Amino acid sequence: MIITKAGRRMFPAMRVKISGLDPHQQYYIAMDIVPVDNKRYRYVYHSSKWMVAGNADSPVPPRVYIHPDSPASGETWMRQVISFDKLKLTNNELDDQGHIILHSMHKYQPRVHVIRKDCGDDLSPIKPVPSGEGVKAFSFPETVFTTVTAYQNQQITRLKIDRNPFAKGFRDSGRNRMGLEALVESYAFWRPSLRTLTFEDIPGIPKQECRDLKTDYIFPKLDNLVCRQTKLS
Amino acid sequence: MIITKAGRRMFPAMRVKISGLDPHQQYYIAMDIVPVDNKRYRYVYHSSKWMVAGNADSPVPPRVYIHPDSPASGETWMRQVISFDKLKLTNNELDDQGHIILHSMHKYQPRVHVIRKDCGDDLSPIKPVPSGEGVKAFSFPETVFTTVTAYQNQQITRLKIDRNPFAKGFRDSGRNRMGLEALVESYAFWRPSLRTLTFEDIPGIPKQECRDLKTDYIFPKLDNLVCRQTKLS
DNA sequence: GGCTTTACACCTAGGTGCGAACTT
DNA sequence: AAGTTCGCACCTAGGTGTAAAGCC
Numbered sequence: 148m149i150i151t152k153a154g155r156r157m158f159p160a161m162r163v164k165i166s167g168l169d170p171h172q173q174y175y176i177a178m179d180i181v182p183v184d185n186k187r188y189r190y191v192y193h194s195s196k197w198m199v200a201g202n203a204d205s206p207v208p209p210r211v212y213i214h215p216d217s218p219a220s221g222e223t224w225m226r227q228v229i230s231f232d233k234l235k236l237t238n239n240e241l242d243d244q245g246h247i248i249l250h251s252m253h254k255y256q257p258r259v260h261v262i263r264k265d266c267g268d269d270l271s272p273i274k275p276v277p278s279g280e281g282v283k284a285f286s287f288p289e290t291v292f293t294t295v296t297a298y299q300n301q302q303i304t305r306l307k308i309d310r311n312p313f314a315k316g317f318r319d320s321g322r323n324r325m326g327l328e329a330l331v332e333s334y335a336f337w338r339p340s341l342r343t344l345t346f347e348d349i350p351g352i353p354k355q356e357c358r359d360l361k362t363d364y365i366f367p368k369l370d371n372l373v374c375r376q377t378k379l380s
Numbered sequence: 381m382i383i384t385k386a387g388r389r390m391f392p393a394m395r396v397k398i399s400g401l402d403p404h405q406q407y408y409i410a411m412d413i414v415p416v417d418n419k420r421y422r423y424v425y426h427s428s429k430w431m432v433a434g435n436a437d438s439p440v441p442p443r444v445y446i447h448p449d450s451p452a453s454g455e456t457w458m459r460q461v462i463s464f465d466k467l468k469l470t471n472n473e474l475d476d477q478g479h480i481i482l483h484s485m486h487k488y489q490p491r492v493h494v495i496r497k498d499c500g501d502d503l504s505p506i507k508p509v510p511s512g513e514g515v516k517a518f519s520f521p522e523t524v525f526t527t528v529t530a531y532q533n534q535q536i537t538r539l540k541i542d543r544n545p546f547a548k549g550f551r552d553s554g555r556n557r558m559g560l561e562a563l564v565e566s567y568a569f570w571r572p573s574l575r576t577l578t579f580e581d582i583p584g585i586p587k588q589e590c591r592d593l594k595t596d597y598i599f600p601k602l603d604n605l606v607c608r609q610t611k612l613s
Numbered sequence: 614g615g616c617t618t619t620a621c622a623c624c625t626a627g628g629t630g631c632g633a634a635c636t637t
Numbered sequence: 638a639a640g641t642t643c644g645c646a647c648c649t650a651g652g653t654g655t656a657a658a659g660c661c
Contacts, residue, residue, distance in 0.1 A: 316647035
């Protein structure tokens with residue numbers, strides 16, 4: 148994922164569906180992004196692989212993206228697809244825009260947090276998400292990504308250009324379309340567009356309903372990861 | 381003010397400052413728009429006057445614009461200028477976009493409502509604002525306006541074009557600039573840009589602080605009103 | 614005739630990857 | 638050499654009044 152000083156959106160954006168909440172209870176929904184491991188990576192061009200290049204840089208200030216619809220009732224949250232498209236990433240450790248601060252060339256994983264309103268007193272954009280009763284975190288293996296300041300991998304660049312409306316200006320209309328389609332197809336998880344994963348109980352919430360967290364519009368290992376290296380172009 | 385089927389913003393937008401709230405109490409802030417009288421108007425071109433043209437049309441469905449930052453603490457509300465720039469007006473009585481429905485060729489006045497959160501259970505975008513304990517309404521004589529579907533008055537058109545960034549394409553750069561400035565100047569209330577008006581007590585709120593509602597960026601009788609007819613161009 | 618609707622050119626505001634320049 | 642920064646052309650998305658057409 149591209150990170151810049153000014154802040155850059157993620158593409159694709161994380162989108163999520165939640166069920167199993169108490170319809171009449173108020174919740175905050177938030178996202179943070181945590182390191183996958185303690186390593187720094189570099190992209191080895193000739194082998195088309197990300198390889199360990201030492202230990203991770205020193206930790207960055209904690210940041211939390213609180214979904215702008217927060218707080219809202221369980222009913223409201225469950226009725227919609229919850230999109231994190233306004234979340235921005237930065238590599239500026241002195242950022243004062245409330246963006247999520249990350250190191251380049253590291254691997255990260257977004258986490259979705261569901262926080263009962265009465266347990267959210269400590270929730271802040273610049274403090275770690277509180278844990279305990281009434282707070283639950285979810286993460287998805289297919290949303291791991293690697294941060295970069297410039298793409299390392301032509302397939303990913305093509306994928307971004309072809310799927311992101313804001314990059315339309317870089318498409319070579321028509322030509323190479325087949326290559327792209329094939330690339331997309333090579334990710335089994337790209338379809339179907341709506342997945343369902345288990346949503347474990349939130350402490351303090353009635354347990355009788357099934358609890359699912361659905362991610363719609365996959366956000367897979369899309370970004371400069373070796374598994375994206377296919378035989379295409 | 382222009383109203384359309386699809387919905388049109390007000391320009392200038394209503395902007396307001398509030399003080400005297402309980403910093404730790406939660407409030408909703410909302411706006412509705414009420415008729416000034418029971419009349420319908422028409423613009424008489426040769427005399428440059430709005431004149432009564434019969435009784436008002438039948439009432440429209442009630443709509444309330446709930447400020448998107450709602451609910452928030454008194455501290456949060458008081459720290460910022462509260463802008464209603466996303467509010468939209470429509471003449472479509474069947475509107476389902478949550479816009480405020482008005483009749484064309486009528487006079488209206490916006491009202492700002494401050495609602496203690498625990499008194500806001502009945503607050504809804506499609507019901508009249510509740511009244512009673514913990515709810516307070518404010519309105520300002522200089523914000524009265526007349527609705528139109530097309531401007532009736534060249535001075536107002538010029539004012540809109542020159543002050544609204546989105547209408548820049550219609551400015552004749554440089555030429556007639558003097559005429560516009562003089563027109564603006566002719567409204568004493570245009571400067572200073574921040575006014576202070578008395579904010580009466582909200583029932584149930586401690587009374588010890590001075591209570592002001594400040595309107596910044598005047599929203600005066602800007603729209604097709606006879607007082608805007610000056611000697612300029 | 615008076616008012617409303619519609620498509621439109623022209624803006625603001627801001628999200629893209631690019632490629633040259635810069636840094637280390 | 639490898640990674641980062643910056644200005645940019647090119648988009649999306651949507652807010653303006655206009656002028657012609659439509660409505661009653």
